[in-house]
Structures are given as structure tokens and as C-alpha cells.
Amino acid sequence: MTATSRSVPARTPPSGTAGAVAVDAPDRPWEPRWLNVARRRAAAWVEAHGFPTVKHEDWRYTKIDAALAVPLAAPPQGAVGDVDTLALADLPTPPLGGVRVVVVNGRVAAGLSSTGGALAPGMRVEPLADALHKSQGSLEQAWGWHADGYAHALRALNDAATLDGVLIELAAGALVEDPIEIVYASVPAPGAGWSHPRVVVVAGAGARATLVETYLSGPSGSSVTNAVTQVHLGQGAELEHCVLQGAGMDSFCFSSLEARLARGSRLSSRLLATGGRVGRHEVDVVLADEGAELSLDGLFLTGAGQHHDNPVLVDHAAPSCTSRQLYKGVVSGDGHGVFNGHIVVRPGADGTDAAQVNKNLLLSDRAEVDTRPRLEINADEVACSHGAAVGQLDPDALFYLRSRGVSEGEARAVLVSGFAREVLDRFGRGSIRGRAEELAMAAGLLALGEDGHGDDAVTAGLARARPGGR
Amino acid sequence: MSTARAEVAELAGREYAYGFSTDLDTDFAPRGLSEEVIALISAKKGEPDWLCDWRLGAYRHWRTLTEPSWQNVTYPPIAYDDIIYYAAPKKKAAPSSLDEVDPEVRAMFDKLGISLAEQERLSGVAVDAVVDSVSVATTFQARLAEAGVIFCSFSQAVRDHPDLVRAYLGSVVPFRDNFFAALNSAVFTDGSFCYVPKGVRCPMELSTYFRINAAGTGQFERTLIVAEEGASVSYLEGCTAPMRDEHQLHAAVVELVAMDDATIKYSTVQNWYPGDAEGRGGVYNFVTKRGRAAGARSKISWTQVETGSAITWKYPGVVLQGDGSVGEFYSVAVSAGHQQADTGTKMIHIGKDTRSTIVSKAISTGHGQNTYRGLVKMLRSAEGARNHTRCDSLLIGGDCGAHTFPYVEVKHPTAQVEHEATTSKVSDDQLFYARQRGISEEEATSMIVNGFCREVFRELPMEFAVEAQRLLSVSLEGAVG
Numbered sequence: 029m030t031a032t033s034r035s036v037p038a039r040t041p042p043s044g045t046a047g048a049v050a051v052d053a054p055d056r057p058w059e060p061r062w063l064n065v066a067r068r069r070a071a072a073w074v075e076a077h078g079f080p081t082v083k084h085e086d087w088r089y090t091k092i093d094a095a096l097a098v099p100l101a102a103p104p105q106g107a108v109g110d111v112d113t114l115a116l117a118d119l120p121t122p123p124l125g126g127v128r129v130v131v132v133n134g135r136v137a138a139g140l141s142s143t144g145g146a147l148a149p150g151m152r153v154e155p156l157a158d159a160l161h162k163s164q165g166s167l168e169q170a171w172g173w174h175a176d177g178y179a180h181a182l183r184a185l186n187d188a189a190t191l192d193g194v195l196i197e198l199a200a201g202a203l204v205e206d207p208i209e210i211v212y213a214s215v216p217a218p219g220a221g222w223s224h225p226r227v228v229v230v231a232g233a234g235a236r237a238t239l240v241e242t243y244l245s246g247p248s249g250s251s252v253t254n255a256v257t258q259v260h261l262g263q264g265a266e267l268e269h270c271v272l273q274g275a276g277m278d279s280f281c282f283s284s285l286e287a288r289l290a291r292g293s294r295l296s297s298r299l300l301a302t303g304g305r306v307g308r309h310e311v312d313v314v315l316a317d318e319g320a321e322l323s324l325d326g327l328f329l330t331g332a333g334q335h336h337d338n339p340v341l342v343d344h345a346a347p348s349c350t351s352r353q354l355y356k357g358v359v360s361g362d363g364h365g366v367f368n369g370h371i372v373v374r375p376g377a378d379g380t381d382a383a384q385v386n387k388n389l390l391l392s393d394r395a396e397v398d399t400r401p402r403l404e405i406n407a408d409e410v411a412c413s414h415g416a417a418v419g420q421l422d423p424d425a426l427f428y429l430r431s432r433g434v435s436e437g438e439a440r441a442v443l444v445s446g447f448a449r450e451v452l453d454r455f456g457r458g459s460i461r462g463r464a465e466e467l468a469m470a471a472g473l474l475a476l477g478e479d480g481h482g483d484d485a486v487t488a489g490l491a492r493a494r495p496g497g498r
Numbered sequence: 499m500s501t502a503r504a505e506v507a508e509l510a511g512r513e514y515a516y517g518f519s520t521d522l523d524t525d526f527a528p529r530g531l532s533e534e535v536i537a538l539i540s541a542k543k544g545e546p547d548w549l550c551d552w553r554l555g556a557y558r559h560w561r562t563l564t565e566p567s568w569q570n571v572t573y574p575p576i577a578y579d580d581i582i583y584y585a586a587p588k589k590k591a592a593p594s595s596l597d598e599v600d601p602e603v604r605a606m607f608d609k610l611g612i613s614l615a616e617q618e619r620l621s622g623v624a625v626d627a628v629v630d631s632v633s634v635a636t637t638f639q640a641r642l643a644e645a646g647v648i649f650c651s652f653s654q655a656v657r658d659h660p661d662l663v664r665a666y667l668g669s670v671v672p673f674r675d676n677f678f679a680a681l682n683s684a685v686f687t688d689g690s691f692c693y694v695p696k697g698v699r700c701p702m703e704l705s706t707y708f709r710i711n712a713a714g715t716g717q718f719e720r721t722l723i724v725a726e727e728g729a730s731v732s733y734l735e736g737c738t739a740p741m742r743d744e745h746q747l748h749a750a751v752v753e754l755v756a757m758d759d760a761t762i763k764y765s766t767v768q769n770w771y772p773g774d775a776e777g778r779g780g781v782y783n784f785v786t787k788r789g790r791a792a793g794a795r796s797k798i799s800w801t802q803v804e805t806g807s808a809i810t811w812k813y814p815g816v817v818l819q820g821d822g823s824v825g826e827f828y829s830v831a832v833s834a835g836h837q838q839a840d841t842g843t844k845m846i847h848i849g850k851d852t853r854s855t856i857v858s859k860a861i862s863t864g865h866g867q868n869t870y871r872g873l874v875k876m877l878r879s880a881e882g883a884r885n886h887t888r889c890d891s892l893l894i895g896g897d898c899g900a901h902t903f904p905y906v907e908v909k910h911p912t913a914q915v916e917h918e919a920t921t922s923k924v925s926d927d928q929l930f931y932a933r934q935r936g937i938s939e940e941e942a943t944s945m946i947v948n949g950f951c952r953e954v955f956r957e958l959p960m961e962f963a964v965e966a967q968r969l970l971s972v973s974l975e976g977a978v979g
Binding site for chain 1: 568876878891893894895896897898899900901902903904905906907908909910911912913914915916917918919920921922923
């Protein structure tokens with residue numbers, strides 16, 4: 029009944045949202061005891077609460093029934109076989125120059141991964157399966173994040189069923205120049221079910237690094253990825269984080285970023301989502317101590333047959349923290365884009381400065397955009413704002429371009445890429461930006477070609493509007 | 499800051515000016531809800547069979563529902579079997595003129611500042627007064643009848659205009675709509691009915707004054723307003739209740755229907771008893787209000803000033819069906835003490851070139867919790883539809899909360915939706931500026947808050963804008979420093 033208890037966002041969904049689910053959490057004698065306990069607890073949570081349905085407020089616009097037709101987990105050992113030997117013709121993206129770990133169907137493929145030369149001092153990168161054997165303390169902590177319940181079954185399922193992933197530890201003061209790269213690839217394989225890759229990043233005081241996560245999948249076959257990335261930033265630590273979601277058009281790509289920010293730490297996280305039949309990238313950040321800063325940017329290019337959901341929960345739990353969000357969506361064909369932003373300011377979090385902006389372009393009369401920019405504020409010394417807009421291309425701007433002899437298709441492409449560029453610019457310069465541009469270009473063709481305007485014109489328009497393209 | 503605290507504390511102790519209760523000889527139905535009680539209510543009101551059957555249908559449907567829990571408010575479970583669903587001041591026969599209204603009832607309304615006789619003589623506003631469950635007096639009926647406007651209590655409408663009631667009852671809010679709409683449909687006892695025929699501009703403001711008086715009762719009234727082609731009407735409701743330790747449930751349903759080129763303006767000044775300083779008692783105000791802008795170029799406008807109730811939970815909405823129809827929602831919601839408000843609107847755009855405007859101003863102080871929750875939905879057919887939403891929250895003190903939960907769903911590319919929201923406190927700079935010019939802190943705060951709400955007050959009929967401003971300043975008395 030008190031203001032304090034009611035201000036806490038519901039992290040536990042109403043129970044019984046789906047029928048009985050049995051989740052296997054078989055004992056894994058080779059793993060530490062605490063992990064077996066935690067896995068069983070998570071599996072029990074899924075069984076008790078079921079999978080989210082559209083009745084679940086945070087899943088109001090996203091159905092996962094089709095994904096549930098795929099087996100929930102691969103057996104802990106065997107069956108999938110040695111992923112290194114799988115035919116993964118080539119990874120379509122060039123390495124970014126630093127450490128690269130390739131995770132295929134939820135398991136690290138050592139043969140495809142590389143350390144990119146010597147590791148920076150103070151940095152440790154290790155396949156999660158190995159780290160779990162050794163029972164790292166930071167991992168026990170990571171599994172303990174949800175001791176009092178999960179936001180929804182998918183995150184619990186990752187706790188229960190993950191087989192592998194990456195542990196990144198940065199010692200205090202470690203400065204890592206080159207981006208750390210993780211590529212998740214889904215390829216058709218016998219016995220493959222959902223994959224649950226898990227990444228844990230622990231950054232000591234003052235450490236600095238860049239992490240790039242790329243999601244890819246083979247052109248055919250339906251796969252389900254349920255990835256969780258946990259980031260723990262120590263005092264004054266800084267992490268640049270990029271997510272490039274270019275999964276195949278038949279795949280389901282669920283990914284979550286969970287982060288806790290200590291005093292004075294900074295997290296910048298960017299999302300470019302173009303792939304997947306259903307793509308849901310969830311961001312859940314706690315600004316846990318004074319002076320923490322968060323900047324979130326997202327661009328989703330949602331074309332025909334696609335569904336992109338972007339739930340964002342920013343929890344201002346301490347005074348004097350700053351958060352910025354800019355999410356943009358371009359939705360075409362019968363695509364469906366969703367933004368689900370949520371800022372919570374806890375009692376006593378005075379001096380909070382939080383802003384949230386979501387803008388969407390609807391390019392076809394079969395497209396749909398749903399946006400829910402939410403603010404929940406329980407302190408008075410705050411500056412909070414949010415804005416959301418949905419609309420089409422500005423007819424005046426189109427006319428302006430047309431009157432200067434630019435073709436309709438080209439004009440549209442120029443306006444769309446101009447709209448998207450505000451977010452793409454946040455990917456900075458260099459190779460990461462290049463990769464983001466490439467992905468956006470590929471999706472731009474898919475998205476705009478749908479509307480019956482010449483593909484060539486669109487390509488030309490995009491190329492011209494591309495900042496590096498001159 | 500310390501003065502602010504002291505004054506917030508003072509605010510918590512503010513008096514609720516309408517908290518008296520009047521000893522009226524009252525006729526009750528037995529406590530609790532069953533088919534027998536519903537049949538009894540229906541019989542007491544001498545209703546036709548179809549209405550009794552409709553109530554029973556709603557009741558049977560209600561039995562299958564569970565109380566919703568998604569709203570951002572907390573309250574102990576409501577014992578639906580412990581509520582008296584029908585309470586009416588006893589009277590010998592229906593009053594044929596104001597002189598026959600029970601003097602005690604008239605005295606009560608005088609005390610509320612709604613002198614029924616005076617209203618009739620002076621202010622030119624037709625008033626329908628509803629005490630507990632039944633309408634006790636409707637003024638100005640004769641003059642309205644001359645213009646062709648029907649304005650009477652719901653019971654009278656059932657007796658005198660059954661065809662109209664039957665045609666429109668439940669047409670905007672069917673009993674299947676939600677838990678409280680179903681409950682209301684089963685047990686509603688009275689309310690106001692207004693019908694404005696084709697081409698008629700209602701010659702005066704219409705108003706209903708609601709009063710919960712008896713203890714242990716709930717109030718379940720129903721309002722139905724129909725404006726035919728080219729008609730226009732402005733309607734205001736006001737609400738008060740005595741101070742009681744237990745919570746009282748108010749679950750009303752309001753339905754508006756506007757045909758081609760018709761305009762309905764619906765204003766609410768809600769000042770139910772908000773509960774005491776510790777959050778004991780107060781009214782649960784769980785209301786379903788919806789308008790159907792059925793005709794082309796029709797317009798429905800909701801204006802609400804919500805200063806009362808322990809919990810306010812309502813979303814006056816507009817279904818924009820006719821091409822070029824317009825929906826508006828202007829709201830000021832104040833939650834002080836331990837009040838909770840989860841309110842907002844729903845704008846459902848169906849027709850072409852439909853437009854809606856939402857302006858919501860929320861003020862939280864003390865331990866108040868204020869949530870704006872709104873839905874703007876552009877269907878596939880809503881070509882060229884527009885919406886603009888502004889939600890501003892003002893926080894006074896560190897223990898309150900202000901929340902904004904908008905839902906925007908767009909399925910047409912030419913539809914344009916904009917939503918903006920800000921949250922702030924009364925800024926020290928603004929206060930300093932006013933203080934510098936010799937304006938006291940309290941006066942300055944009141945000025946700033948009134949300025950904050952001005953956009954909404956401007957929408958109220960003049961007579962009520964004054965009342966709303968007075969209510970607001972009472973609500974916030976000494977709230978800020």
C-alpha cells in the first residue's frame with residue numbers, strides 16, 4: 029500500500045500465462061553445485077509461470093507460439109555434434125580486428141574464433157563452458173541476479189539451459205582498444221533446438237572496452253536464439269556496446285541486455301535490428317549508483333513478414349544519473365514494429381535526468397507500429413521527458429525533392445535514410461559503422477522495394493545518402 | 499525545503515469541505531448481490547421486463563469475470579457481497595415540482611452550494627440531483643421540453659421514453675465491456691438521460707450532481723446522452739460524498755452518442771471524499787465512460803477535473819467512427835494525501851480524417867500516485883487521421899509519484915500521431931521570481947499550478963471553471979514551498 033512498494037515495476041508476470049511447460053534441467057555433474065541449484069530454480073520458475081502470451085503486458089504485441097514449436101533446448105552434450113566441423117562456408121562479415129568469438133547454435137566454435145593477436149593487458153576472454161567448469165565467482169553472481177524472480181520465462185530459460193557463451197573479465201583500469209566481437213550464428217543441424225548463448229561481462233573500476241554482438245543465421249531453416257548478455261560495470265568503467273541483428277528471415281531472435289552500472293560508470297548501447305521473422309531485443313539497465321550514465325540508441329528496419337519488438341527498461345535507482353534513449357523504426361510491407369520503453373525513477377533518485385524519444389515511419393498501408401513510451405516517477409527533483417511520433421514521409425519534403433528532378437523512389441530513399449541516419453551516426457566511425465551501414469543497406473532494399481518503387485532507384489538513393497558513399 | 503515539508507504535512511490535514519452526512523430516511527435493498535436483489539431493484543423501479551432481463555444477463559456475465567488487476571493502483575479486495583446496491587431517500591410520491599422535494603434533501607444540496615431552487619432561478623443551469631442511487635430532482639424540465647430536449651432521470655426515461663433507452667442503452671459500453679461495466683449494468687439504479695433532437699442546440703448547460711449519502715452503499719448510476727444530427731449539448735457532472743471510514747464503491751457508466759455534425763461536451767468536476775490523512779476511507783471511483791462519434795463531423799469532448807476519490811480509475815474515451823469526427827480529452831487530476839489516480843483516455847480512430855487531442859495535467863503531492871494511461875489507436879481505415887497528446891506531470895514533494903503509460907497503435911501510414919510528456923516540479927526559479935515581486939510563496943505556487951492547468955480549465959463551462967479553480971486551490975492548500 030505504500031508508495032515504495034507500489035513503485036517497483038512488476039518483475040514477476042502473472043502466473044499461469046500458458047499451459048504447463050516442462051523444462052529439463054538435468055543434473056550436470058561436471059558443473060559446480062551452485063549452478064545445478066540455480067538451473068533447477070530457473071527451470072522451476074518457467075514451469076510455475078509459463079511462457080508469456082499477449083495477455084502479459086510486456087508481450088502485448090509479440091506472439092511466440094511459433095517459436096515454441098521448436099524444441100526448447102538441445103541436449104547438454106552430444107547430438108548437435110562438434111560445431112567446428114559444421115559447414116559454415118564463410119562468416120559474411122569481416123573481423124573487426126580484435127578478439128572474435130563465434131558462437132554457433134549456442135556453442136563456441138573454437139576453430140572459427142580468434143584472439144586477434146595478443147590480448148590487451150588485464151583482459152580475459154573465455155568460452156563460458158570452460159569458465160563454468162572452473163566455477164568463477166563472477167558467474168555465481170551472474171546467476172544470482174534473478175534469485176527473486178525473472179521478468180519472463182525466456183530469461184529464466186537462458187539461466188536454466190545455456191550451454192556456452194563468453195565470459196569477459198576486465199581488470200581494474202584495463203583499456204581495450206580493439207572491439208571484442210561475438211558472432212552468433214544459427215545453422216541448420218540435426219537435433220538443434222533453441223539455443224541459449226550467454227555472455228557475462230565484468231568490468232573492474234575504470235576499465236574501458238567495446239563489445240560488438242552480431243546475430244546471423246543461415247538463409248534457410250527456422251531457428252530460435254535466446255541470448256542473454258549481462259554487463260556489470262564497476263566504478264567509472266565504460267562500455268561501448270553494439271548489437272547488429274541480421275538474423276535470417278525465418279528465424280526468431282530473442283536477445284536481452286541486462287546491465288548494472290556502478291558509480292560514475294558509462295554504458296552506451298546501440299541496436300540495429302533488420303533480421304528475423306520475430307526479433308525482440310530487450311534492454312534492462314539498472315543505474316545503481318550516483319553519476320552513472322546510460323545512452324541507448326536503436327534503429328529497427330522492419331520489412332514484410334517481420335516483427336520487431338524493443339522493450340527497454342531503464343531503472344534510475346540512485347540519485348544524479350543520466351539516461352538518454354533514441355529509438356527509431358522504419359516499418360514497411362506488412363511489418364510490425366514495437367517500442368516498449370519504460371523509465372522508472374525510484375524514490376530518492378533526485379537529480380535524475382532521463383529522456384526517451386521514439387519516432388517511427390510507416391511506409392505502407394499494411395504496416396503497423398505500436399509504441400508505449402512509459403515514465404514511472406517517484407521523486408520530485410527530476411527532469412524527465414519522453415516523446416513518441418508515428419507518421420509517414422513528409423509530403424512537402426518529397427515534393428521538394430521531386431521538384432528538383434529527383435525520382436519518387438530516390439526521393440523516398442533519401443528521406444528514409446536521412447531519418448535512419450540519426451541513429452546510424454551513433455555507431456561512430458570505422459569498421460563497426462561500416463558493418464551497420466551494410467546491414468541497413470541490405471534491409472533498406474527489402475523494406476523499400478516492397479512499396480513498388482524501383483529497387484535500383486532506392487539503392488542509388490541510399491548509396492548517395494550514405495555519408496561514406498561520396 | 500523544510501517549509502515545503504511542513505506545508506505538505508499541513509495539506510495532509512486539510513479538511514474535506516463536503517464531508518458531512520445528512521440523516522435521510524432511506525430505503526435500502528438487502529446487502530449483497532444476487533438475482534433476487536437485481537429483480538428487487540428492477541421491481542422497485544417498476545421497470546419493463548426487457549430491462550430486468552438485460553440486467554440479469556449482465557449479472558450472469560459479471561459472475562464469469564474476475565476483477566482486473568493491471569491498473570497501477572493498490573487497494574484491499576472489495577467485498578462485493580457486503581455492498582448495499584440500492585439506497586434511496588424515502589419519499590411518499592414522486593415530486594412534481596421542486597417544492598415537493600424533501601426539505602432535508604434540499605438543505606443538503608444547499609449545503610453543497612447547489613441550491614436546487616436557486617439554480618433554477620439564477621444560474622440558468624438545469625440540474626439533475628442524484629442522491630445515493632436515485633435522482634431526487636431535475637430542474638428546468640419544462641423549459642428544456644419547449645426546445646424539444648429531453649433531460650430527466652434515467653428511471654423516468656425508462657418510463658416515458660422506453661424506445662430511446664432501449665435503442666441506445668449498452669450501445670457504446672456493452673455490459674461485456676469490462677468487470678465494472680457489467681456490475682453497473684446489473685445493478686444501476688438511476689442516473690441522467692438526455693436526448694437532443696435533430697438540429698437543436700440545447701439552450702442551457704445541463705448538469706447532474708451526484709451525492710453518495712448512506713453508509714455501506716455503492717453508487718452505480720448510468721448516464722446516456724444522445725445528440726441527433728446537428729444537435730449540440732454541454733453537460734456537467736459534479737460529485738461529493740460524506741466522510742466515512744470504510745471505502746465506498748462508485749462504478750458508473752456514461753455513454754454518449756453523437757450523430758452527423760452533432761457536438762457533445764461532457765465536463766466532470768469530481769470531488770468524491772478522498773479518504774483521511776492515513777488513507778482510511780474514501781471513494782473508489784471505477785468508472786467506464788465512452789462516446790461514439792458515430793456521425794460525420796461529429797465531435798465529442800471530455801473535460802475532467804479529478805480532485806477527489808481515494809482511487810480514481812477511468813478512461814473516458816471516444817470511438818471516432820464518422821469521417822472527420824473529432825475527439826478531445828482535457829484532464830486535470832490531483833492526487834494528494836494517499837490518493838491514487840490511474841486515468842487517461844482512449845481514442846479509437848476508425849473514420850477518415852478523424853482528429854483527436856489529448857491534454858492531461860497531473861499533479862501529485864503528499865503520498866499521491868498519479869498515472870496517465872492512454873490509448874491512441876489508428877485502424878487501417880483511419881486515412882489521414884491525426885492525434886496530438888500532451889501529458890504533463892507536476893510533482894510537489896518527494897513522496898509522491900507521477901507515471902505516464904501511453905499506448906500508441908498505428909495501422910495507417912497517413913495517420914499521424916504525436917505524443918509528448920514532461921515531468922517537473924514547481925521550479926525554485928519560478929517561485930523566486932514571484933517572491934521577488936512580493937507574492938507570497940503559497941500564492942505563487944497556486945498561480946503556477948493554476949497556470950499549469952489553464953489549458954484544461956479553459957475548456958470548462960464558465961460557471962464550473964471557477965468551481966474547479968477553487969477546488970484545486972483547496973486541494974493544494976499549503977502544499978508547496
